[in-house]
Amino acid sequence: MSAAALEAFVAEAGRTGNASSLHSAGRAARRTVEESRESVAAALGARPSEVIFTGGGTESDNLAIKGIFWGRRSQDARRTRVLVSAVEHHAVLDPAFWLAGHAGAEITLLPVDGEGLVDLEALRAELAAHADEVALVSVMWANNEVGTVQPVREVVRIAHRYGVPVHTDAVQAVGQVEVDFAASGVDALTVTGHKLGGPVGVGALLARRDLPLEAVSHGGGQERGVRSGTLDAAAIRAFAVALGEAAAAREERAATLGALRDELVAGVRRVVPDAVLRGPDPHATTPSGAPARLPANAHFTFPGAEGDSLLYLLDSAGVQASTGSACQAGVPQPSHVLLAMGVSETDARGALRFSLGATSTHDDVTRLLAALPQVADRARAAGLVAARPLSGGVA
Amino acid sequence: MRVLAAMSGGVDSAVAAALAVEAGHDVVGVHMALSRNRDQFRTGSRGCCSIEDAGDARRAADVLGIPYYVWDLSETFEETVVADFLSEYSAGRTPNPCVRCNEHIKFEALLDKATALGFDAVATGHYARVEAQEAPDGTVTRELHRSPNDAKDQSYVLAVMGPERLDRAMFPLGGFASKDEVRAEAERRGLSVSAKPDSYDICFVADGDTRGFLRSRLGAQPGEVRDTDGNVVGEHQGAYAYTVGQRKGLGLGRPAPDGRARYVVDVDTGSNTVVVGPAELLSVDRIAGDRAVWFAPAATDWTDCEVQVRAHGRAVPAQVRAVPGADGGADGLELRLGEELRGIAAGQSVVAYRGTRVLGQATVSRAWRDAPVTTGVPGGTVPA
Numbered sequence: 001m002s003a004a005a006l007e008a009f010v011a012e013a014g015r016t017g018n019a020s021s022l023h024s025a026g027r028a029a030r031r032t033v034e035e036s037r038e039s040v041a042a043a044l045g046a047r048p049s050e051v052i053f054t055g056g057g058t059e060s061d062n063l064a065i066k067g068i069f070w071g072r073r074s075q076d077a078r079r080t081r082v083l084v085s086a087v088e089h090h091a092v093l094d095p096a097f098w099l100a101g102h103a104g105a106e107i108t109l110l111p112v113d114g115e116g117l118v119d120l121e122a123l124r125a126e127l128a129a130h131a132d133e134v135a136l137v138s139v140m141w142a143n144n145e146v147g148t149v150q151p152v153r154e155v156v157r158i159a160h161r162y163g164v165p166v167h168t169d170a171v172q173a174v175g176q177v178e179v180d181f182a183a184s185g186v187d188a189l190t191v192t193g194h195k196l197g198g199p200v201g202v203g204a205l206l207a208r209r210d211l212p213l214e215a216v217s218h219g220g221g222q223e224r225g226v227r228s229g230t231l232d233a234a235a236i237r238a239f240a241v242a243l244g245e246a247a248a249a250r251e252e253r254a255a256t257l258g259a260l261r262d263e264l265v266a267g268v269r270r271v272v273p274d275a276v277l278r279g280p281d282p283h284a285t286t287p288s289g290a291p292a293r294l295p296a297n298a299h300f301t302f303p304g305a306e307g308d309s310l311l312y313l314l315d316s317a318g319v320q321a322s323t324g325s326a327c328q329a330g331v332p333q334p335s336h337v338l339l340a341m342g343v344s345e346t347d348a349r350g351a352l353r354f355s356l357g358a359t360s361t362h363d364d365v366t367r368l369l370a371a372l373p374q375v376a377d378r379a380r381a382a383g384l385v386a387a388r389p390l391s392g393g394v395a
Numbered sequence: 396m397r398v399l400a401a402m403s404g405g406v407d408s409a410v411a412a413a414l415a416v417e418a419g420h421d422v423v424g425v426h427m428a429l430s431r432n433r434d435q436f437r438t439g440s441r442g443c444c445s446i447e448d449a450g451d452a453r454r455a456a457d458v459l460g461i462p463y464y465v466w467d468l469s470e471t472f473e474e475t476v477v478a479d480f481l482s483e484y485s486a487g488r489t490p491n492p493c494v495r496c497n498e499h500i501k502f503e504a505l506l507d508k509a510t511a512l513g514f515d516a517v518a519t520g521h522y523a524r525v526e527a528q529e530a531p532d533g534t535v536t537r538e539l540h541r542s543p544n545d546a547k548d549q550s551y552v553l554a555v556m557g558p559e560r561l562d563r564a565m566f567p568l569g570g571f572a573s574k575d576e577v578r579a580e581a582e583r584r585g586l587s588v589s590a591k592p593d594s595y596d597i598c599f600v601a602d603g604d605t606r607g608f609l610r611s612r613l614g615a616q617p618g619e620v621r622d623t624d625g626n627v628v629g630e631h632q633g634a635y636a637y638t639v640g641q642r643k644g645l646g647l648g649r650p651a652p653d654g655r656a657r658y659v660v661d662v663d664t665g666s667n668t669v670v671v672g673p674a675e676l677l678s679v680d681r682i683a684g685d686r687a688v689w690f691a692p693a694a695t696d697w698t699d700c701e702v703q704v705r706a707h708g709r710a711v712p713a714q715v716r717a718v719p720g721a722d723g724g725a726d727g728l729e730l731r732l733g734e735e736l737r738g739i740a741a742g743q744s745v746v747a748y749r750g751t752r753v754l755g756q757a758t759v760s761r762a763w764r765d766a767p768v769t770t771g772v773p774g775g776t777v778p779a
Contacts (some may be wrong), residue, residue: 078565309512312423332467382511 002197002242009199009238019231020222030232036233036240040204043240043247044191045180052205053236054222057171057192059227060205061091063216064167064188065138067226069099071212072135072165078134083126085110085118085150086340087143088317091190092169093336096138109340110139115280115292116148116341123158131162139166141173141189145337145353146279147297149177149286156185165211171195171203175246176254176294197358198242202235215234220389257356258282258295260365264354265298267369270374275300278338278351296356301343305350305379308332313378314352317371319364321352350383396515397421398565401501402463404448407520407568409455410580414567415518416459422518424456424463427505429472430599432604451588458585468504471701475499477599484609487662488742489705492597493552502556506563511623516565522547524569524751525561537561539690542666543572551706554746554756557688606644609685618667620647623660623676634667640677640738648752658738677737681765682730684745684757685720691754693717693728700747700754702730704739711736714752715747728757735764 001009012032017025019033034048041048054060058187065082070318082096099105108126111119112364116392118139127134137159144148152168159166165187175196188211192203205227207213221226246253262282268275278299284292302310314321334348354368398420400412416422426449427673449465452638456463457730476495481491506517522542539561542548556564570576574593581589600608613635629647631637637645641659651657651673658677662668682704687693694716712733720726730745739762747754 084454308464308466309508312462315462316423332465378512382508385507385511 001198001199001238002245003368004245005198005238008241009234012234012237015233017233019233020220029231032233032237033231036236039240040191041206043243044174044182044189044206045182045184046189046206049209050181050206052207052227053231053239054203054205054227056194056201056203056222057089057169057190058091059216060190060192061089061167061169062095063205063213063227064190064207065095065136065237066099066216067213068136068165068167068377069103069105070214074214075212076132078133080104081106081108081126081130081134083134083137085109085112085117085139086349087112087116087145087148087177087337088138088140089144089169090170092138092140092167096277105135106133112148112340115148115344116143116278116337117280118150118155120151120154123155127158127162127164131164134162134164134176137164137166139168141168141170141179142177142294143279143337144172145335145351146299146341147172147294148279149173149290149292149294151286151377152184152186153288160185172294174243175250175291175297176337177259178250181206188213193242196239196242196246198239199235202232202239204239240310253358254291254295257360258291260356260362261295261298261354263362264356264365264368268298268300268364268372271369271373272300272302275302275376276347278343280343284353298356300354300356301338301347302350302352302376302379303347304383305376306332306383307349307351309353309379309382310350310375313375314368314371317367317375319368319371321354350379397513398423398516398518399505399509400461400518401505402426402452403520404451404455404588404591405594406578406581406586406591407522409452409459409520409586409588410577410584411520411565411567412455412461413459413554413580413584413586415565416461418567420518422459422461423514424452424459424461425441425505425509426452426463426465427500428465428467428470429469429476429500430694451591455586455588458587458716466505466508468500471504472496472500472599475504476479478705480597481609481612483742483761485664486742487634489638489665489740490550491744492599492740493706495557497552497730498555502560502564503551506560510563516563517642518565518567521549521553521566522568522571523550523553523566525564525566526752539753540569541753542569544574546707547574549706550748550753551703551744551746552689555688555744555754556675558690579779605663609633609636616667618669620645620669620671622651622657623670623672628671629656631669634662634664634669637662637669639740645669645671662740674737677739678735679737679762679764680732680735681763682732682739682745682759683718683761684728684730685726685753685760687717687720687726687757689755690752691749693755697731698754700733700749703746703748704736704743704759710748713747726757727760728755731765735766736762 019029019031037048040051059081082105084096096107098105112124139150139155156166167188168186169190171192173179174191187208189206194200213226215226217228223229280292282293286292334345338348398415400422402408402424409727453463476492479495480490480492509517522544524540526538526540529535538690541550578589596603616633618634619627620631624630637659639659655673657671660672660676697714697716699714702713703710714731718727719727741759743759745759
């Protein structure tokens with residue numbers, strides 16, 4: 001947590017008061033929550049009444065996918081289709097597929113190109129064919145693995161032509177690229193605290209007031225009746241403080257991180273020439289002039305190596321990176337994002353993502369580049385061992 | 396040394412990892428994911444295949460303060476251990492999957508990957524000892540010995556790994572005389588797995604239902620159960636699911652005419668026939684094995700030893716010698732048993748010892764009776 005967010009958290013956590021209560025302590029807590037709501041709204045180009053505080057990104061995504069699906073379907077029972085990009089986070093994909101298994105939803109995964117960019121023609125075609133049956137479209141603002149910034153405004157333009165609402169998961173984007181709720185035109189947007197220097201366990205769903213949105217958790221009716229539960233005033237205030245800081249520092253921070261990332265990408269290409277950068281060119285821009293890739297993201301696949309070997313070897317050299325998404329038991333799976341981008345399963349197993357943060361330095365990059373050639377060689381050797389046939393008389 | 400501790404999630408491997416850390420090694424914990432379909436393995440089986448076990452292993456690694464990784468060896472496990480299990484049963488033999496797992500997974504796939512990544516040794520929670528013997532010329536040979544803990548000794552299932560890999564294997568529990576001691580060591584270190592029950596089942600067979608697992612993978616194949624005179628005495632759903640020496644679960648409606656218990660004495664998966672007969676037909680005094688590995692120079696002449704044919708069986712006096720294998724190679728062995736053993740099925744692992752030292756290991760290809768039968772039951776040899 002950032003120092004300012006932590007200070008706000010501690011100050012608020014020391015006070016009693018339920019923001020739903022009418023007594024004076026309750027009023028004070030409510031004031032904290034409502035000021036935070038105004039601050040979050042201001043940082044993201046939304047109105048305060050559009051901010052629904054939640055327990056974080058996963059909850060916000062679940063509320064958006066299930067809540068909009070149920071809300072739209074109750075207006076018109078034919079609306080059972082959910083269109084999501086194939087590279088969404090599991091917090092979007094899994095509730096969508098849960099709806100398919102339990103609530104009669106039909107999921108269409110919108111394909112992406114080799115850089116992870118969603119196929120707008122596919123979206124157009126789906127809507128042209130089934131507009132009356134589509135409950136919602138969800139396309140993330142930027143991808144968490146390969147950093148691809150999606151054409152969210154274009155998605156909105158197309159979907160709204162057919163009267164279909166759009167949700168976007170902006171967890172990775174906020175604080176790195178400009179995110180303006182109103183200007184983007186989206187109907188719902190997910191943001192979370194801990195990616196911004198705020199606490200874990202708090203976030204928000206921004207949702208237009210006219211969006212049909214059913215509750216996922218029922219109870220005391222807080223947050224427009226769609227997210228019941230006593231509000232965590234301390235976490236909300238710290239989240240608001242962190243978001244404010246991140247928004248104010250965004251341009252400067254993006255420039256610093258971007259420069260460091262470019263150094264990392266050039267360095268990796270130099271020391272391991274056959275490493276393949278996945279995702280958009282770091283210097284490319286979108287048609288509107290925004291960066292095509294998150295400034296803090298670099299992602300490579302190392303042919304012949306396995307991600308878990310790379311991870312172990314880097315870790316023992318003092319460098320922390322991450323590989324694809326891990327399943328519940330921690331078994332490394334080839335990333336669905338890379339597979340959707342057309343990367344082979346074998347190549348996808350050799351993936352490494354480098355995320356830079358506020359504390360990353362030039363020395364960190366230097367240390368990585370010093371360790372990487374030997375790490376890649378070793379991981380490749382281990383990959384060869386794993387690939388060769390085993391001994392013994394087994395068919 | 397850089398040591399990879401294989402952590403199943405059980406108490407033995409957790410304490411083994413702890414002892415490796417305390418011995419001053421640079422230890423990394425690795426849990427092997429062996430199942431493709433983790434849900435299938437989740438309930439009814441304990442060992443190293445469930446999500447709970449992976450969580451327990453991670454928890455133990457955190458307590459020890461060592462890095463922890465999950466390595467996905469499920470494909471190799473399916474291609475070796477499970478495939479061997481199915482093909483052996485299909486051939487009317489009785490495999491020991493734990494032996495094959497040590498051979499192909501722990502001391503091959505895991506060990507080789509660890510070596511490639513720069514580890515010096517793999518530590519496991521097995522109960523066995525490695526003793527280094529230095530010859531006058533300075534060469535060191537490593538011997539595999541029984542654990543002093545008779546009840547837990549696992550030298551029988553380890554012998555298949557052969558001598559070459561022993562210098563990269565560490566068994567930190569080798570000196571422990573009882574499981575209670577190991578549990579006490581776990582408790583002393585705050586390892587929450589200290590009271591976890593032992594695992595006995597085959598990890599990939601949920602609920603211990605081997606016959607059900609085989610039927611689900613091999614399909615039902617109805618056939619006849621016959622007595623040694625060829626009379627049909629029952630039916631079965633697949634001869635592959637029977638094991639020589641088996642008495643329970645034969646499902647024969649009526650008792651034998653002489654009222655005596657009947658045992659499986661032969662499984663012929665070629666004709667899909669199970670043959671049952673009286674217990675004395677199961678007694679053997681000779682065993683032939685193949686795929687032999689030797690920890691001592693292979694005995695070309697009959698050599699005294701003791702032999703063990705089951706994981707928790709008793710060793711009996713015997714003589715062993717190396718013979719050409721089935722394909723003419725030098726990988727066969729023969730055993731003359733000093734006392735008769737019952738119900739030895741092809742596919743079982745046989746290990747020859749001298750005292751606590753493992754001399755060699757092989758897979759039973761045939762067991763028969765050389766001495767004359769004294770019970771008056773016709774037929775001298777028991778096909779295996």
